[in-house]
Every structure is written in structure tokens, then in C-alpha cells.
Amino acid sequence: MSTAHTNALVSDYLRRLDRAAAALPRSRRTELVAEIREHIDDALREADASDEVTVRNVLERLGPPEEIAAAAGPARAAASGRAGVLEIAALVALAVPVVGWIVGIPLLVLSRAWSTREKVIGSFVSVVPCLLIGFLYAGIGAGETTSTEVGAATEPGGAGLGPLEVMTLGVIYLSGLASSVYLAVHLRRTREPRTLEV
């Protein structure tokens, strides 16, 4: 009954809604999109038509997806909009490897500007590369304690960094930065619909 074109209109609309609802917990976000999808199906069934004009009218009456997502946001949105200091502190701290993470991750967890999923990704991106390197070194250390390790320890001039060390530090530093950038990008995106609801 419906054409590819009207299907595209509906799926575009639902995609916009899904994106706008990124700040919601995953289950509520999925549920909201499913409810709106059912509404569209019901409305088209009721109209007994699915030509472009009918579909456009149904979507028009639903309103902008951003507005729907904003209405689904936390009721105390005004309070979380003011919490900019906490988020900025978390972002700055996360960019500083290791020491910053100890401060940054708790701040991240406390903040309401990110979804649980984003918080988990943000923490993992910063910590996991560092842990992997740690394990890798422990592995190498266990295997080579008798040969290289001893040799390196006895050489006093070994203060200079080898390419491996530079790379390791680079990865650790970049992972902190990557986490911070990821969260900054998602912070901006979730802020937008939130300001609509006051």
C-alpha cells in the first residue's frame, strides 16, 4: 500500500526521533520510538491511506521529533542545564591520563548530561588502552625478566625513551583525549533538545 517514498519519510522521522532521544536511557528511547511508530501505523490504518499527503499530515500532527524527545527528557531539566561546571571539570580531568581519570570518572558518573551508555563508553575509552598496555608489559616482563629486563636495569644511561615507550605514552595520552572528545561531542548533541523543555 505504501510506497518507498512514504516509507522513507516515516523512517527519516523515526531516525530523527531516535537521534534526538539519545540522552534517554536505552529502554525508554526504544520504547518511545516504538510508540511513535505504532501511532503512525494506527493513524495510517485509520485514514485508510498512505499517500504522501496523508503521511506528511500524520507526521506534522505528531510534531517535531526534537520536541517529543525533549518532553521525554528528565522533568528537572532546568537543574541539569545549570550543571555545566561539573561536565567541564569531568572533560578536562579525563583528558589528563591516569591521575585525571581518578577524578574524572566519578564526575562523569555523577553528571546527568550523559546517558549510561555514553558514560560507560567514555570510561572504557580512557582506561582500557592503559590496562591493555599494562597487561602487555606484565606479559613481556614475565617472559623476559632474565634477559632484557636485567640488562636494561644495569644500564644507567637508559633514561632516554625508546620508540616503544614513546608509543605507549602516546596511546595512554590519546585515549584520555579521545574519551574527552567523545563525551564533549555527545554533550553538545544532548544539550540541544533539552533547552527546549523548560
Next chain:
Amino acid sequence: MEPGETRHSLSQLRRGAVEYCVLALLRDRERYGFELVRKLSEVDGLVTSEGTIYPLLTRLRRDRLVTTFWRESESGPPRRYYELTDGGREALAGFTQEWTRFRDGVDGLLRQEGSG
């Protein structure tokens, strides 16, 4: 007051009233989401974006003013129905009383201002 501000306070009023209109629609029987949205839309000026009713229904459920259940539909997939809880019934009764007082008070003042 600026025209924009009037619109803002009206939308605040509307937002507050809509949830009780949902409860009122559920007073006598359970209804499904689309049905509720259509009923609310029939009231002129009450709902500007139909889609925002769904988050409102979620909030009512979270606040335990309504409960939901699924029921087979004759014309399509199963539907989620909304039903008033005892708490919802109480909230509706309370609001109805307050609203009547509020409306009469405001009406009285508005008329007075108009004639004076």
C-alpha cells in the same frame, strides 16, 4: 506582558492540564495510546504536538497514576492499554476540585477587569 510570554504561560497551563485530561479520559474505561491522543486532539488548543503525549503517558505510568497492559487488536498488532489506578483516581478527584475553584476565581477576576 509580551505576546510571547502569554503564549509561554498558556503552554505551561496546557502542559499541567493535559495530564489530568488523560486521567479523566480513563475514568470510565481503559484506552490505548492512539485513542487517547485522538480524543485529546479533538479539544481545540489543548495539544499542539500529538507526539508529546507519549512521554506524558510514560510519566503517568512511572508515577503510578496509570497502569498498562497489552491486548490483542482486531486490526493490527497488540496494543498497549492504559488504565487508571486508585492513586490516579484520587489525583483526578483532587485536581477536579482545585481546578473548579481556580477556574471560577480566575473567571471572576477576568470578568471584573473586563467590565471595570
